[in-house]
Amino acid sequence: MRDKRITRVGYTTAVLLLMAVVCHAAETVDETDTWDDGLVGDWDGMRSDAVITNTGNYLMAKFEAQLVPDYECCIAWTPIDHSVLVTRLSFRFQADPRAPSEMALYLHSRHSDMIWQKQLEVPVPGSWESYDVAIDFSEGWSRGPMTSYERFQNDVLDIDWVGVFVVRSAGTEEMNYGLDDFRVQGWRLTDIVDPPDDANGNGIPDAWEDRHDLLGTDPDGDADEDGMSNYAEWRAGTDPTNDLSRFIISAESRMQEPVDVGVAVQWDSIRYRSYSVWKGTNLFDSFTRHQQNIFCTPPQNEYLDTTATNSGTYFYRVTVED
Ligand SMILES: [Ca+2]
Numbered sequence: 001m002r003d004k005r006i007t008r009v010g011y012t013t014a015v016l017l018l019m020a021v022v023c024h025a026a027e028t029v030d031e032t033d034t035w036d037d038g039l040v041g042d043w044d045g046m047r048s049d050a051v052i053t054n055t056g057n058y059l060m061a062k063f064e065a066q067l068v069p070d071y072e073c074c075i076a077w078t079p080i081d082h083s084v085l086v087t088r089l090s091f092r093f094q095a096d097p098r099a100p101s102e103m104a105l106y107l108h109s110r111h112s113d114m115i116w117q118k119q120l121e122v123p124v125p126g127s128w129e130s131y132d133v134a135i136d137f138s139e140g141w142s143r144g145p146m147t148s149y150e151r152f153q154n155d156v157l158d159i160d161w162v163g164v165f166v167v168r169s170a171g172t173e174e175m176n177y178g179l180d181d182f183r184v185q186g187w188r189l190t191d192i193v194d195p196p197d198d199a200n201g202n203g204i205p206d207a208w209e210d211r212h213d214l215l216g217t218d219p220d221g222d223a224d225e226d227g228m229s230n231y232a233e234w235r236a237g238t239d240p241t242n243d244l245s246r247f248i249i250s251a252e253s254r255m256q257e258p259v260d261v262g263v264a265v266q267w268d269s270i271r272y273r274s275y276s277v278w279k280g281t282n283l284f285d286s287f288t289r290h291q292q293n294i295f296c297t298p299p300q301n302e303y304l305d306t307t308a309t310n311s312g313t314y315f316y317r318v319t320v321e322d
């Protein structure tokens with residue numbers, strides 16, 4: 001487990017902090033994957049239509065021949081150690097027999113749980129092309145509409161994986177994309193400490209606020225006016241900027257003919273949450289907790305109330321537990 005992180009003191013001081021961290025770094029990092037040992041190492045394919053293998057000389061993402069000229073994707077990725085501050089990535093890439101239709105370098109930030117991408121020029125088919133990209137905002141790194149210098153500075157302090165994203169050419173023949181000499185340069189940090197998850201003290205993790213462009217939001221506010229507060233949307237895992245995304249439960253009586261087995265209560269769930277189901281016989285009297293410690297099974301949970309087998313009317317509430 002990693003228990004240390006770089007202190008973040010807010011956007012305006014991020015650059016100064018970065019400099020300070022570099023000054024106190026104990027050693028440089030300069031590691032290259034050559035794949036000359038026949039092993040894939042800690043590289044893997046993510047959201048991948050390709051098979052990742054080692055040819056004995058380089059890493060290959062192989063897309064099988066297909067019947068229709070469809071586009072397919074692969075992110076060949078590798079984890080980055082938490083103590084490493086990455087400053088530069090370089091590699092060689094070959095496409096055979098055709099150039100990919102799109103290629104990019106990806107960085108994933110543990111801080112915001114977001115991906116930054118740097119679009120790359122696709123190589124001339126057949127030849128090994130060299131790429132060398134600084135982890136520097138001026139290189140054109142993008143987080144879509146949420147791109148900003150300040151976000152970049154904060155996010156790159158805590159990169160947990162990097163990857164090469166490729167979209168295969170839309171031909172029907174087999175496509176092979178090779179990666180070699182993937183070099184990570186940076187600093188291994190020694191004096192890193194836990195950052196506050198909630199530096200602005202509003203009770204909501206800042207990374208979640210950042211992801212939804214609501215940094216420093218009023219927890220009692222309702223940014224999308226859907227009736228759920230921003231705090232409640234964080235608790236439930238719904239989107240605080242989309243009024244169609246709300247915490248909604250549904251219930252239906254469940255039959256296994258001819259037996260009435262109860263009422264199934266369903267709701268959208270997210271990771272790391274547990275839930276309680278409350279039950280009442282009308283909407284006006286208090287509900288009693290019927291079941292607790294229901295662990296999440298994302299994206300949806302279902303709880304079967306096997307005591308609701310008679311013809312009564314029941315009302316249910318579901319709450320997110322602390
Ligand atoms: Ca090699």
Ligand SMILES: [Ca+2]
Nearest residue numbers: 198204205206
């Ligand atoms: Ca906060």
Ligand SMILES: [Ca+2]
Nearest residue numbers: 222224226228
């Ligand atoms: Ca809302």
Ligand SMILES: [Ca+2]
Nearest residue numbers: 239240242245
């Ligand atoms: Ca919402």
